[in-house]
Amino acid sequence: MIKKSHYRIGIVGATGAVGREILSVIERRNFPENYIKLMASARSAGTKIPFKGLPIRVSEVTAASFDDLDIVFFSAGASRSREFVPAALEAGAVVIDNSSAFRMEPDIPLVVPEVNAQELDKNPRLIANPNCCAAILVTALAPLHRAAGINRIIVSTYQSASGAGAQAMHELEEQTRAVLAGEKPQPAIFPHPIAFNLFSHNTPVGDDGLNEEERKLIAETRKMLSLPQLPMSATCIRVPIMRAHSESVTIGLDRPLTTAQAREILSSAPGVRLVDDRLHNRFPMPIEASGELDILVGRIREDNTLGVPGLSLFISGDQLLKGAAWNAVQIAEHLIHHAQ
Amino acid sequence: MIKKSHYRIGIVGATGAVGREILSVIERRNFPENYIKLMASARSAGTKIPFKGLPIRVSEVTAASFDDLDIVFFSAGASRSREFVPAALEAGAVVIDNSSAFRMEPDIPLVVPEVNAQELDKNPRLIANPNCCAAILVTALAPLHRAAGINRIIVSTYQSASGAGAQAMHELEEQTRAVLAGEKPQPAIFPHPIAFNLFSHNTPVGDDGLNEEERKLIAETRKMLSLPQLPMSATCIRVPIMRAHSESVTIGLDRPLTTAQAREILSSAPGVRLVDDRLHNRFPMPIEASGELDILVGRIREDNTLGVPGLSLFISGDQLLKGAAWNAVQIAEHLIHHAQ
Numbered sequence: 001m002i003k004k005s006h007y008r009i010g011i012v013g014a015t016g017a018v019g020r021e022i023l024s025v026i027e028r029r030n031f032p033e034n035y036i037k038l039m040a041s042a043r044s045a046g047t048k049i050p051f052k053g054l055p056i057r058v059s060e061v062t063a064a065s066f067d068d069l070d071i072v073f074f075s076a077g078a079s080r081s082r083e084f085v086p087a088a089l090e091a092g093a094v095v096i097d098n099s100s101a102f103r104m105e106p107d108i109p110l111v112v113p114e115v116n117a118q119e120l121d122k123n124p125r126l127i128a129n130p131n132c133c134a135a136i137l138v139t140a141l142a143p144l145h146r147a148a149g150i151n152r153i154i155v156s157t158y159q160s161a162s163g164a165g166a167q168a169m170h171e172l173e174e175q176t177r178a179v180l181a182g183e184k185p186q187p188a189i190f191p192h193p194i195a196f197n198l199f200s201h202n203t204p205v206g207d208d209g210l211n212e213e214e215r216k217l218i219a220e221t222r223k224m225l226s227l228p229q230l231p232m233s234a235t236c237i238r239v240p241i242m243r244a245h246s247e248s249v250t251i252g253l254d255r256p257l258t259t260a261q262a263r264e265i266l267s268s269a270p271g272v273r274l275v276d277d278r279l280h281n282r283f284p285m286p287i288e289a290s291g292e293l294d295i296l297v298g299r300i301r302e303d304n305t306l307g308v309p310g311l312s313l314f315i316s317g318d319q320l321l322k323g324a325a326w327n328a329v330q331i332a333e334h335l336i337h338h339a340q
Numbered sequence: 341m342i343k344k345s346h347y348r349i350g351i352v353g354a355t356g357a358v359g360r361e362i363l364s365v366i367e368r369r370n371f372p373e374n375y376i377k378l379m380a381s382a383r384s385a386g387t388k389i390p391f392k393g394l395p396i397r398v399s400e401v402t403a404a405s406f407d408d409l410d411i412v413f414f415s416a417g418a419s420r421s422r423e424f425v426p427a428a429l430e431a432g433a434v435v436i437d438n439s440s441a442f443r444m445e446p447d448i449p450l451v452v453p454e455v456n457a458q459e460l461d462k463n464p465r466l467i468a469n470p471n472c473c474a475a476i477l478v479t480a481l482a483p484l485h486r487a488a489g490i491n492r493i494i495v496s497t498y499q500s501a502s503g504a505g506a507q508a509m510h511e512l513e514e515q516t517r518a519v520l521a522g523e524k525p526q527p528a529i530f531p532h533p534i535a536f537n538l539f540s541h542n543t544p545v546g547d548d549g550l551n552e553e554e555r556k557l558i559a560e561t562r563k564m565l566s567l568p569q570l571p572m573s574a575t576c577i578r579v580p581i582m583r584a585h586s587e588s589v590t591i592g593l594d595r596p597l598t599t600a601q602a603r604e605i606l607s608s609a610p611g612v613r614l615v616d617d618r619l620h621n622r623f624p625m626p627i628e629a630s631g632e633l634d635i636l637v638g639r640i641r642e643d644n645t646l647g648v649p650g651l652s653l654f655i656s657g658d659q660l661l662k663g664a665a666w667n668a669v670q671i672a673e674h675l676i677h678h679a680q
Contacts, residue, residue, distance in 0.1 A: 156496035156588035158538055180517055196582050197627045198498055200639055205618040209641025233645035233652055235588040240580050242536050248496035248575040278545040287537045299540055301549025305573035312573055
């Protein structure tokens with residue numbers, strides 16, 4: 001990427017939960033921009049979204065939308081990315097794609113900057129932003145892997161409504177109001193009631209019994225940790241939480257780590273805040289992870305149940321931030337910091 | 341136990357969430373009783389609770405409360421059980437104790453009838469009713485253990501508010517109303533906000549990093565499956581759900597089971613309802629488990645991540661029913677059925 005004092009930014013999917021959050025993080029981080037173009041489908045075009053106190057009008061995304069943009073964030077789903085990312089690249093922009101469209105292509109870097117920023121040194125034009133659960137998981141596990149070699153992962157998730165978009169968050173709120181008023185909840189976005197309920201992640205289940213979310217989480221974790229054969233089990237569950245995902249994780253290690261060693265590693269790990277106070281029973285919670293750029297990690301304990309040395313831990317991270325928007329902007333920050 | 345046409349029943353802790361549910365299950369099951377004595381602390385004495393259309397007045401529990409009772413259910417906490425169970429036994433009653441007071445004593449049977457009903461054949465005078473998570477877990481796992489030998493368990497829980505009592509359920513409801521009204525939730529029963537939040541189980545954490553709930557779950561599962569050395573990892577998490585617990589489980593097996601074999605075993609297992617519809621994405625959910633005597637089991641899939649043959653599965657069960665009241669009444673039903 002060519003070094004500039006300021007960059008021209010595009011956001012495709014600007015009216016969605018993640019798109020809005022990308023804009024908000026750009027403002028919060030004081031990202032060096034001198035132009036922001038917000039794009040969405042025809043249906044959402046015309047919406048005005050405030051940025052630094054002034055409204056920006058959302059335009060319809062077309063193949064001709066990308067002239068003169070330096071960096072374009074895509075967060076409008078995999079089919080929209082497949083349709084328009086080529087045009088953005090053709091127009092000369094660097095693309096950071098939050099969809100699953102290109103994540104598993106061998107030549108496309110899939111990046112969490114704390115984990116594999118070296119992928120960005122190759123000057124890629126298209127960078128894939130990981131699945132929210134995978135981004136949060138590898139941020140916590142990569143430092144432990146570097147220290148002691150991870151050889152197995154078992155993870156069960158507690159995933160917030162935000163992962164299914166702004167309308168799903170609204171559905172959680174409205175259904176909860178309905179249940180408290182003694183009414184029957186009416187699912188619309190989710191296939192099952194989400195108020196005071198939880199359910200297996202609402203993506204198609206394959207013949208191996210894994211749903212798509214679990215398949216992404218496993219494949220992307222393996223790719224980012226450069227462990228393509230890593231034995232890994234994932235169970236992805238949607239819970240009635242607004243915007244932070246949690247993960248209960250047990251890992252096997254090549255070399256043992258004590259709880260104290262793991263805490264020391266994680267307390268100095270980038271992107272991680274250690275919340276591990278046994279005495280006061282304070283551990284990671286979604287309400288404390290919400291709005292935070294860092295993920296929270298705690299409940300760290302030695303666990304040899306897997307038959308090898310190991311650890312168990314509990315993670316909470318903001319699904320819209322480290323799980324999506326912040327990681328994407330962080331990739332952009334890294335690119336412009338190393339631009340020449 | 342001496343066979344009778346009808347039995348005189350006592351319930352200690354009758355005003356609590358589980359106590360009320362025991363009374364309700366006795367009515368629902370048309371349990372052969374001709375007298376019900378409801379007992380609680382002095383603070384709750386005088387409360388009237390309806391049974392078969394008529395109110396029963398709750399009396400204060402004392403050492404002299406147990407004369408002429410055949411079966412007494414205790415559900416008023418471990419210290420209350422330690423104080424009054426000896427008097428109930430002395431008075432000649434059979435005691436079914438829902439507290440943790442006696443569960444791990446080697447001579448006291450800890451029973452889930454579907455799992456180890458043979459313990460009841462020894463004519464015990466005191467039977468311990470397990471921890472809610474343990475009861476739900478072993479009901480699902482015992483048939484798989486019988487078929488293929490379980491050699492490891494990794495479980496992460498999604499535990500409802502009811503496990504902390506009626507006031508905790510009320511707190512979940514009231515806090516949720518407050519949050520929806522834009523107010524800050526005020527924790528009273530739980531140490532952390534429960535509305536739209538989740539947290540590590542609110543019991544003291546030991547030096548090994550396990551909280552008391554996890555320690556109970558592990559110890560009681562091992563005792564009921566007669567596997568005292570079983571490697572087992574548990575992470576217990578409280579979620580904003582009213583009255584059903586869920587559990588994400590991965591097990592290692594001595595002999596492989598296919599998904600089809602596991603489904604067949606579980607579909608004919610007592611106390612289990614198989615909910616495992618991959619095509620329509622229908623799996624166990626707390627709202628469907630609530631009010632059910634059976635537990636729901638699904639998301640069954642082969643999983644060899646542990647390095648041995650294995651399975652993953654997801655369970656939801658009513659915390660107040662199979663996790664407490666129903667299991668206790670079920671023990672009583674078994675005892676009177678085999679009484680002579």
